[in-house]
Amino acid sequence: MLKLIDGKAVAEKIRSAIAKEVATLSGRPPKLVAVLAGSIPASQTYVGVKVRACREVGIISEVIRLDEDGSQDTLVKQIKALNVDDGVDGILVQLPLPTGIDAATTLDLVLPSKDVDGFHSLNMGKLLAGRDGGFIPCTPYGIVVLLEESEIDVEGKHVVIVGRSNIVGKPLAALMMQKRRYGNATVTLAHSRTKELAALCRTADVLVAAIGSANFITAEFIKKGACIVDVGMNRVDDPSLSKGYRLVGDVDFADVKERCSSITPVPGGVGPMTVAMLLKNTLKARRD
Numbered sequence: 001m002l003k004l005i006d007g008k009a010v011a012e013k014i015r016s017a018i019a020k021e022v023a024t025l026s027g028r029p030p031k032l033v034a035v036l037a038g039s040i041p042a043s044q045t046y047v048g049v050k051v052r053a054c055r056e057v058g059i060i061s062e063v064i065r066l067d068e069d070g071s072q073d074t075l076v077k078q079i080k081a082l083n084v085d086d087g088v089d090g091i092l093v094q095l096p097l098p099t100g101i102d103a104a105t106t107l108d109l110v111l112p113s114k115d116v117d118g119f120h121s122l123n124m125g126k127l128l129a130g131r132d133g134g135f136i137p138c139t140p141y142g143i144v145v146l147l148e149e150s151e152i153d154v155e156g157k158h159v160v161i162v163g164r165s166n167i168v169g170k171p172l173a174a175l176m177m178q179k180r181r182y183g184n185a186t187v188t189l190a191h192s193r194t195k196e197l198a199a200l201c202r203t204a205d206v207l208v209a210a211i212g213s214a215n216f217i218t219a220e221f222i223k224k225g226a227c228i229v230d231v232g233m234n235r236v237d238d239p240s241l242s243k244g245y246r247l248v249g250d251v252d253f254a255d256v257k258e259r260c261s262s263i264t265p266v267p268g269g270v271g272p273m274t275v276a277m278l279l280k281n282t283l284k285a286r287r288d
Contacts, residue, residue, distance in 0.1 A: 003150075003262035005229075007142075010149045011272035015057050018279050022058040030286035031060040032090040032116065032278075033082055037075060038066070038098040047094055053275045059282055072101045076109060083111040090116035090282040095167070113288075116281040119166065128174045135281050140172035142273030143208070143229055144182060152206070152227055152262065154185040160201050162217070162250075163210030164191045168231055172208065197221075209250035217251040219259050228256065228263040231270050 022029055032054055034047050047063055054061035064078060075097075082091050091114045097103050107115075112122040118137035126134030147154065159176050163169040169189055176185040190200055192211065201207055201221040209217045210231035222228070232250030249266030257263070264270055 002257055002260065005146060005150050005152070005227075005262055005264045005269060007146055007264055007269040007271065007273045010146055011142075011276040013149070014145070014273075014276040015053070015279060018059075018276075018283055019057040021283060025286065028087070029058050029060055030089045030282050031062070031087055032092060032282045033062045033064060033088050034092045034094055035064050035066065035075070035078060035082075036094045037101065040096065043094050043096070050092070050275060050278060053279060054282075057279055059279060072106070075101060075106060079106070079109045083109075083114065088114065089285040090114055092117055092278070114285060116278060116285055118171070118281065124166070124171065127171055130178050130180075135284070136175065136277070137167060137171045138277040138281065139168050139231065139270060139274045140175050141277040141281075143172060143231070143270060144175055145277070146264070146270070146273050147206075147227075147229070148182040150262070153182060154206055155183070157185055157205035158188065158203055159185040159206045159208065160188045160190055160204035161208040161210065162190050162194075162197070162201065163208075163212065163231070164189055165210065168208075168210040172210075211250050213250055214248050215250070215252040215255075218255045219252075222256050222259040224259055225261045226259070228260045229270065230264050230266050233266060233271060 034050060036043060036047050051061045051063060066074060082088050091110045093106060093110065095103060097106060107119045108121055110120055112120045115123055115135055118135040123134040127136060154176055161169050161173055173187045173189045176183055177187045190197055194200060198221045202223045204223060204226055206227045208229040208231060212232060214234035214236055228251055230249035230251040234248050235245045236248050238246040247267050
């Protein structure tokens with residue numbers, strides 16, 4: 001029988017624990033500042049979700065909006081001001097950034113101790129080296145916690161991750177191969193140019209789809225009984241809905257459901273976990 005891995009339920013459990021801990025802090029509550037450059041609708045939606053989540057657990061949040069045609073210098077000055085503000089615990093630079101602004105350079109400007117997205121080179125380096133003390137990128141962190149809470153152990157199993165981004169693929173591979181509880185996996189990092197991709201995916205005990213293409217993963221990619229983690233969040237036109245679209249993952253759910261043993265749904269799977277880990281990282285920044 002197919003098991004739906006309920007990210008929404010696990011995220012609610014984590015958020016409840018965070019709210020209780022925030023309420024016990026002495027002094028001010030944690031504060032997260034999101035820097036939103038440009039006017040991409042999806043980015044505005046994502047930031048809105050994060051702001052609401054902060055409010056629900058007692059974390060103060062602020063959104064700094066910069067114009068689409070704003071310069072990198074303006075963004076740099078804003079980040080530097082937040083770095084030295086003792087009342088700010090976490091800084092989130094919402095991606096993607098407008099054309100002409102270098103994302104890697106910008107993300108490395110954020111103070112590592114306030115980098116609650118975990119994208120600074122120092123935090124990425126700590127993750128790769130298996131060192132404690134840094135921040136783990138929220139989506140990979142959420143995936144590992146979700147599998148642990150769902151009692152899906154990856155130790156000794158073959159995990160294939162389709163997608164090599166710095167946001168999901170690379171850090172998740174580093175995290176799952178660590179010598180740690182609910183780690184110790186054998187990890188293959190695949191991507192759009194991997195030869196015989198479907199055949200490779202069929203060797204996976206756990207398949208993570210993070211390629212950013214709607215319904216890309218079909219039944220031919222799945223080994224019978226595999227666990228599937230669908231990281232995708234894609235809008236597909238649907239005139240029958242009032243909003244004109246529906247959200248689907250990178251996995252064709254209807255096509256694969258008879259072959260896999262468990263799967264994260266879209267929505268309600270990885271997405272809520274990403275937000276929960278952002279809150280957890282912000283609390284850690286305030287506490288540490």
